[in-house]
Amino acid sequence: MKPANNIIVIFGASGDLTRRKLIPALYHLYKNNQLPDKFAVLGVSRSELDDASFRDAMRQNLIDKENAGGTTLDDFCTRLYYQSLNTADRDDYGKLVPRLDALHAEYQTGGNTLYYLSTPPSLYGIIPACLAAHGLNSENHGWKRLIVEKPFGYDAQTARELDATIHHDFLEHQIYRIDHYLGKETVQNLLVLRFSNGLFEPLWNRNYIDYVEITAAETIGVENRGGYYDGSGAVRDMFQNHLLQILAMVAMEPPALIDADSMRDEAAKVLHSLHPLDAEYLKNNLVLAQYGKGEINGRAVPGYRQEKGVAPDSSTETYMALRLQIDNWRWSGVPFYIRTGKYLPLRFTEVVIHFKTTPHPVFNQRAPENKLILRIQPDEGIAMRFGLKKPGAGFESEEVAMDFRYADLANNNVLTAYERLLLDAMKGDA
Structure with missing residues (x-):
């Protein structure tokens, strides 16, 4: 409509x-x-x-x-x-x-x-x-x-x-x-993947998941946003909004209804359950860094402090990595690794669910890791990686992937994040 x-x-x-x-x-x-x-x-x-x-x-x-x-x-x-x-x-x-x-x-x-x-x-x-x-x-x-x-x-x-x-x-x-990140197709599909498939929900807990990675990597610097970025940094620019929202969607309990209030309630419960980020905890679980001048693909790039609008003695972080813990029944003991930064080798945003390996290597080798990968950008899609037998004699296994890409759909009319959010706002869908 x-x-x-x-x-x-x-x-x-x-x-x-x-x-x-x-x-x-x-x-x-x-x-x-x-x-x-x-x-x-x-x-x-x-x-x-x-x-x-x-x-x-x-x-x-x-x-x-x-x-x-x-x-x-x-x-x-x-x-x-x-x-x-x-x-x-x-x-x-x-x-x-x-x-x-x-x-x-x-x-x-x-x-x-x-x-x-x-x-x-x-x-x-x-x-x-x-x-x-x-x-x-x-x-x-x-x-x-x-x-x-x-x-x-x-x-x-x-x-x-x-x-x-x-x-x-x-x-x-x-x-x-x-939050335009939440309008991306794969982020929205995360809810459907979790709550409409009996395959995943029984495994979506500390008994079967080893750890979770949420990464937003950029290959560019601050460009013409130096003045704004120097007052925010990676933590405020990416972590406290986009990445925490994605974490909440990964970790939340099933909502009673898929409506704004029910979703917010369950997301808030996850955030309330995060282990307190006090100074002692951060000392052992947080890495902050700032890019310096260098060369990318033969092109000289300035260091962060040489960017327009940035203070020459700025200590603003352009990279952060944080290990989070969720202190509740479902996720106790499962680390969530959050990373984001600028001028990194690859541009991608993804969530990787790492499942626990088998308790005993039956085939005399370490079992391939089972991973569920949700690619948010640029190549939106979902992949499942698991082990299968290599062709030939013996029982040597190798990691293979089942991969779904939105770009492969014949009727690929996937809305971009801003298209979805603008359309939802016009329809009154919060």
Whole structure:
């Protein structure tokens, strides 16, 4: 079922996320006939653009990066609009009221509006308050939904304060705190794999699982995000959101229902069960590092401290490895190894479940390791590795794989993470 007609308002529309992810995601949804019959996108930022220049910029990006073209691209771009606005100035939001009124009337949306904050986190509390000051949070005419993505606060205290600030202007059912990693097909499939197959759930515990690895490796540095990254680091940028969320999905108990509240409840139980990360524990179970200057594929690359926007004496970590323990009945004694970093040899994100080996080597050799591998990116899929007899005389075993790749599906209409999250938000699926 398609979502209801609506206007999508993107704050930070001249930024990198809008260009690389949000507009391409909306274009693909439109191309695949998954958006409502009547919708429009209103880009908002400080940059002095108009509708025509915004459309031209987005069109060229879609041609260059997505190989888009034809009447589909033309029709999509006619739905793109732009409003220059000082997002930190409450009075300036008065410009949005007549602009949105006109778009709602033209596209017959009934007032339905999706706000996406593709902005620096410092504006997460300001924009909702400015919208509310002009009545743009009111659901008297259509729904109003607000999407915010990480980083959501700097620490627990600031996250709570930001949550309270947003709640002053938007109700809980209007707020969508998203993690785009959870929109990836393999992450979503993890729940189906676990809870719809009688094969795996009896084995999904400390009796059969030896250890679990969750890895997010990048082959790039901080690029043009040095200023932001130097205030966060690998722990805040990747671990405390994406990787902890994946860990919770791997380790959670079966929810009573597959809905937002039930899922959050079970994920929270896992996080509450994590062994306390006090100084003594971290001293023996945490590794932090920072990349230095060097050469990659014959190309000289700067060290982290030489990156633009990074302090020359910065101690911000660009790599972290942490061994976690979950102190509950299911997982006691099973280590979870979490790793993430930049400028690593390979780019991939995956979860590997390592099952225990057989207690006795019947064939006079170490039994092959049984592994369940969930590839989150770039080659999304699931593989199971186990031992079989090598052809020929004797009983020598070798490790083989049963491998499923989404790319091999004949009808491969897999949604990207941002496509799924935008579509779910339009449908009101939290």
